[in-house]
Amino acid sequence: MRQAGAYSGILSGGLSGKTGPHSLPLARIKKIMKKSGNDVKMISGEAPIVFSKACELFIEELTKRSWTMTIQGKRRTLHKEDVASAAIATDIFDFLVNLVSNSSHSMDNPVEIETTSK
Amino acid sequence: MDRRGFHGYRKLPSTSSEINMRLAAEIHHHPTTTTTTTNNNSSNNIHATTDDMNECTDHAQDSPPHAKISDDAKETIQECVSEYISFITSEANERCQREQRKTITAEDVLYAMSKLGFDDYIEPLTIYLHRYRELEGDRGSIRGEPLVKARNINNNNVDQYGTMAAVGAYAAPAFHLSHHHHGFFGGAPIGYMNMRDANSSPSSSSHAAALANVEAFAQHK
Numbered sequence: 001m002r003q004a005g006a007y008s009g010i011l012s013g014g015l016s017g018k019t020g021p022h023s024l025p026l027a028r029i030k031k032i033m034k035k036s037g038n039d040v041k042m043i044s045g046e047a048p049i050v051f052s053k054a055c056e057l058f059i060e061e062l063t064k065r066s067w068t069m070t071i072q073g074k075r076r077t078l079h080k081e082d083v084a085s086a087a088i089a090t091d092i093f094d095f096l097v098n099l100v101s102n103s104s105h106s107m108d109n110p111v112e113i114e115t116t117s118k
Numbered sequence: 119m120d121r122r123g124f125h126g127y128r129k130l131p132s133t134s135s136e137i138n139m140r141l142a143a144e145i146h147h148h149p150t151t152t153t154t155t156t157n158n159n160s161s162n163n164i165h166a167t168t169d170d171m172n173e174c175t176d177h178a179q180d181s182p183p184h185a186k187i188s189d190d191a192k193e194t195i196q197e198c199v200s201e202y203i204s205f206i207t208s209e210a211n212e213r214c215q216r217e218q219r220k221t222i223t224a225e226d227v228l229y230a231m232s233k234l235g236f237d238d239y240i241e242p243l244t245i246y247l248h249r250y251r252e253l254e255g256d257r258g259s260i261r262g263e264p265l266v267k268a269r270n271i272n273n274n275n276v277d278q279y280g281t282m283a284a285v286g287a288y289a290a291p292a293f294h295l296s297h298h299h300h301g302f303f304g305g306a307p308i309g310y311m312n313m314r315d316a317n318s319s320p321s322s323s324s325h326a327a328a329l330a331n332v333e334a335f336a337q338h339k
Contacts (some may be wrong), residue, residue: 029203033222036204040211046224046247051206053246054231055199057239062195067185077186080194087198092235095205096198 024052065090206230 029048034040063078065086070078084100087093209230210222224247232240 032200032203033207036207037211039215040207040222042221044221044223046250047210047222047227049250050224050227050243050247051203053243054206054227054236054239055202057242058199058202058236059195062198063187066191066195076184077188078191079188080190083191083194083198093198095234096201099197099201100194 024055026052029055062086062093065093206234206236209234 026048029051030043033043066078066082069082069085087096087100210226213226214222228240
């Protein structure tokens with residue numbers, strides 16, 4: 001019997017095709033991947049699965065950093081500006097800076113997906 | 119664990135197990151807030167895991183359980199996730215084009231993440247991916263071992279993997295079926311194995327794959 005706990009998320013949700021509260025819809029991920037460029041041709045079956053997990057990690061990191069901003073503001077509700085602050089404060093979230101500031105400011109700059117190459 | 123990309127924000131001693139424990143908890147607890155049908159403004163929005171976000175805030179600061187996330191924050195995070203996928207995929211696609219491959223593989227995605235600063239994700243993702251591949255091997259036959267061995271061989275060969283990815287892309291939906299579709303599982307991995315080990319000719323296989331095919335074949339015919 002497989003050891004439960006560490007990978008129960010994979011067993012019951014991620015690979016069974018169900019999109020429970022703990023895994024992201026693979027078809028949607030694939031759609032976004034295809035939209036990322038005109039020249040995206042084919043995507044292996046595993047790539048959206050890796051992304052599903054990666055996005056969970058991403059959400060976790062972004063949320064935790066945003067929550068830090070919320071706490072610093074002595075609040076208990078995480079708001080959009082906390083997300084924006086977290087994105088600005090984190091180097092690897094540079095690609096989000098235009099996205100999070102566009103919603104609060106007027107569209108001065110075109111949205112750039114890749115601002116700098118790392 | 120290598121911390122080089124993380125800027126010392128927070129030590130995550132066991133990232134993958136922490137996350138998976140959280141995921142396991144989510145399976146058993148009733149979702150309190152779910153992102154339902156509301157925010158579908160652009161087709162780029164994913165109905166991301168709101169429960170993940172709720173769980174994350176709870177763990178971030180030992181906060182009281184009534185810590186909240188505003189709707190606009192959830193929407194913003196959803197958009198960020200979409201942007202993240204686009205961002206990584208663009209980089210992965212560039213690599214594919216440089217190497218004149220047509221299919222974006224899981225390895226390309228991992229490479230792009232590492233290049234763009236998300237190298238802390240690589241280890242848990244690699245573990246997750248290997249676990250996934252093992253599971254697929256188990257579903258192909260009752261004894262998973264030969265398939266796992268074959269997979270280990272082929273994990274090192276990105277080109278073959280890229281070639282069979284076309285089959286993988288087709289077979290992926292099959293992999294997500296429940297156990298009831300066992301017959302279908304039997305079909306897909308067999309084709310999967312063939313393509314992976316022989317770029318041009320389905321009939322020739324490496325020894326390990328042949329062994330695996332026999333195993334799988336025996337189970338499902």
